[in-house]
Amino acid sequence: MFWTPKPHRQDTTQLLPTTQHILHHWDASRHHLVHYLPVPLATPLEVLATLIPTWDKKPWQQGGITEVGQLYEGGKLRPFPDIQREYNLSSRLIFPYLQIKSCLSQNKPSANNAREHLSEFELLCTHRKPLKKLISINYSLLLQKADTPNDTHIQSWHSELGRSITKDKWDKAYSSHRGITSCATHLELQRKLLYRWYLVPARIHHMWPQSTDKCWRCGHQRGTMTHVWWTCENIKPFWHEVQNVISNIVRTQVTLTLELCILFIPPDGTAKATWTAMYHVLISAATLIARFWKQVAIPSRGLHIQQVSLNWVYETAFANQFGTKKHLKQAHVMWMEFLSNHTTQAAPKECLPTPTQDDTP
Numbered sequence: 001m002f003w004t005p006k007p008h009r010q011d012t013t014q015l016l017p018t019t020q021h022i023l024h025h026w027d028a029s030r031h032h033l034v035h036y037l038p039v040p041l042a043t044p045l046e047v048l049a050t051l052i053p054t055w056d057k058k059p060w061q062q063g064g065i066t067e068v069g070q071l072y073e074g075g076k077l078r079p080f081p082d083i084q085r086e087y088n089l090s091s092r093l094i095f096p097y098l099q100i101k102s103c104l105s106q107n108k109p110s111a112n113n114a115r116e117h118l119s120e121f122e123l124l125c126t127h128r129k130p131l132k133k134l135i136s137i138n139y140s141l142l143l144q145k146a147d148t149p150n151d152t153h154i155q156s157w158h159s160e161l162g163r164s165i166t167k168d169k170w171d172k173a174y175s176s177h178r179g180i181t182s183c184a185t186h187l188e189l190q191r192k193l194l195y196r197w198y199l200v201p202a203r204i205h206h207m208w209p210q211s212t213d214k215c216w217r218c219g220h221q222r223g224t225m226t227h228v229w230w231t232c233e234n235i236k237p238f239w240h241e242v243q244n245v246i247s248n249i250v251r252t253q254v255t256l257t258l259e260l261c262i263l264f265i266p267p268d269g270t271a272k273a274t275w276t277a278m279y280h281v282l283i284s285a286a287t288l289i290a291r292f293w294k295q296v297a298i299p300s301r302g303l304h305i306q307q308v309s310l311n312w313v314y315e316t317a318f319a320n321q322f323g324t325k326k327h328l329k330q331a332h333v334m335w336m337e338f339l340s341n342h343t344t345q346a347a348p349k350e351c352l353p354t355p356t357q358d359d360t361p
């Protein structure tokens with residue numbers, strides 16, 4: 001059943017919920033685990049009988065063909081005379097062979113363009129390899145292709161930005177929070193931005209054409225993720241303030257980019273303590289933009305500083321409980337120095353917007 005492509009599978013509603021769940025995940029991730037789709041080459045031959053009406057598997061199995069991969073060579077279906085000779089098949093099987101050829105005409109290497117017959121996962125399934133390190137092999141296959149065309153969020157960012165971000169940088173985006181924050185909410189926000197979870201006007205308009213696709217802040221530009229979070233003229237003053245705060249903390253002029261502020265990709269060569277200090281300023285900025293969702297007003301400098309301070313209260317409380325790391329201490333000192341030099345300019349207390357607006361698009 002697992003090897004049968006989903007549209008041809010018999011009714012699965014009678015299966016146990018756990019089996020249905022596993023089947024769902026297999027369908028969602030099998031393109032990472034096998035080399036050919038829609039019919040992987042490790043597929044048992046009898047599956048073809050469910051794909052081709054009136055096709056009889058017996059003469060093929062009697063000849064010794066047990067899986068689809070045996071019909072392939074060099075990434076292509078072998079000619080009938082080759083198969084006939086090797087497996088001593090009757091020449092009357094030419095018509096069933098043409099049925100197979102038609103059925104597998106859409107079969108192509110999956111996204112990684114692998115030319116080998118079988119993936120490591122398929123070698124394990126067909127017992128060509130001892131069943132060891134199954135979890136490690138599967139994880140490495142799943143992670144290998146983090147930037148394949150199937151990753152629609154990466155494609156969407158590239159198309160909105162009009163440029164590509166390298167795989168190394170995407171890898172940094174996925175891991176830049178490690179050892180920097182202990183707050184799950186920060187990671188959640190970072191992931192929501194990375195995976196473009198927010199329902200910006202352009203996306204709502206795409207789903208529901210009656211709605212406007214214009215940004216609610218400026219009212220005339222298309223409200224894409226990039227625009228609402230970064231390029232809108234009306235949000236720029238806020239990012240300008242954030243840039244000032246960061247430049248004062250690290251004591252050098254820092255130029256903010258979308259990669260840094262929205263995707264949390266640290267600039268090359270940034271020391272861990274410096275990145276920690278920057279991260280807490282940036283994640284606080286993103287928290288506030290989400291909190292001011294669908295409001296024309298933008299967060300003030302005072303509110304931002306208040307939010308970063310709150311983050312540090314939480315981080316230091318957590319560190320006191322579980323032990324402080326050197327870079328966290330250094331980053332906290334950098335923040336405290338900034339506060340002592342600049343708090344007089346900041347409005348100390350401001351009311352947060354109503355909680356109902358809290359990062360809900």
Ligand SMILES: [Zn+2]
Binds near residue numbers: 215219220221228233
């Ligand atoms: Zn705008």
